[in-house]
Amino acid sequence: MKYDTLNDGTIVAQDLQKVLSQVSPSIKKEDILRFTRFLEKDPRGRIDYTKFIDDLEKVKEHNPFKIIVSRIKAFMKQNGQDVQKFMRRLVAGESQTGSGFHKEEGLEKERKVSVPFFAKFLKNKVAKKKTIDELTNYAELIDVDGDGFISIHDMNSCLGNLNNETFYKNNGSTLIGTFKTILSERDKFFPKDPLPHQKALEVVAKIKEALTAKGISMHVLFSKLDTNGDEFLTFTEFSENLDPIVKLSPIIKEKLFALMDVNKIGMVDYPSFLEVLKLTPVSAKTVRVEDNFNWEYETVDKIKKWINDEGITVE
Structure with a gap:
């Protein structure tokens, strides 16, 4: 050396x-x-x-599931692929086996690959040292809506939440419960049109006044709204449980929730909730800064990947 x-x-x-x-x-x-x-x-x-x-x-x-998703993202970047192109390639690969899924309705195309096929892809391209059983478990977590297939929607949910610690909490255990229940019901309504910034300032000020009058902190408010204690708010929880604290019109609640739902999945975690409630006239644009306490593991993983790629051994 x-x-x-x-x-x-x-x-x-x-x-x-x-x-x-x-x-x-x-x-x-x-x-x-x-x-x-x-x-x-x-x-x-x-x-x-x-x-x-x-x-x-x-x-x-420390979090193999998150690392798997990070490696998928890296694989896409290395191959110049966005999610659409990535899924198109996978669908083409599975279709050659005769078991692919490709649904076309009018101009809308939904591309999916089966969980077993996706696990094989992970084994061949992303995590060669892991067993197929391990990778099947991770593929089942990536199948956020639990329909047995990995879709563009599933991939966007996982990739879009890489900085969301709650999403990947306990190596993806959250996905076994809340997300599987909520996101499997795709047709259920949740607001998508957010409040404009100036209106949001007015509404947030009203909420803060109510919290001060009742002696309630923002964290306590979130806990009161999160009735099932899963650390996420659905629109139903938000809308029904906010009324005893502060009265807002249905349309305002819808748009406020949509503003908090930064990942556009119909669920709001505490950091996103807090980010909106801390809006002030000077915070025209809020920026979430990733507070990464896992730098040691991520550094080790990057070094290990380099060692594997270069074929370095201790011999």
Whole structure:
């Protein structure tokens, strides 16, 4: 190895940082610095790089489901595909087996592939080291509406929520309950037309006044609205349970909910709820900043992917 100046299988942290920066520019410099700072070093302050590579392979993935979806996103990016093109390719692949699903009604086309076929795709292209049983479980989670097929809608829901910690909470366990129940009923109404910003400011001010008068915090309000305690609000929960706190017209409630529903899936988590209720006249545009406490695992995953891609071993 170029940086092993002593030829004893060790390198200094600064050189490892250089290597990681060169081979994986997608990893932020500050993450690399933090990562190498906590690596085990010998009395000379040097890192055994063969042990480092070996230890990486032993790191347990903290949220395998989210990592699978992230890798699907990376696969699409590497192949210059958006969701439409990605699904079109999968459908074409499954149709060759004679078991594909392609429904056409007028100008609308809905492309789907079966969960077993999608699991095989994951095995071949995304996570070769995982068993087909594991990948079938993840494919079933990606099948958000639980109809046995992976659709464009399912993919958009998963990809669009990569920064939504509640969506991926407990390795996707949320999807087994709430989302499977709500999103499987596609035809059910939920508002999609949001309040304009100026009107939203007026409504939010009214809600804040009511909360102050009743001595209720925003978090408590969310809990009161979230009657089933799943950390998501449906429009029914929002509309029916808001009335005892503050009276709003049905159309205002619909449009306010649509403003909170940033992922357009008919469900609102607490960060999205809070983001709207914190609107002020100067916050003409709200921006959600990802507070990523999982940088260590994501950095490890990126390094492991590079090691696998390059075929590096400890031999």
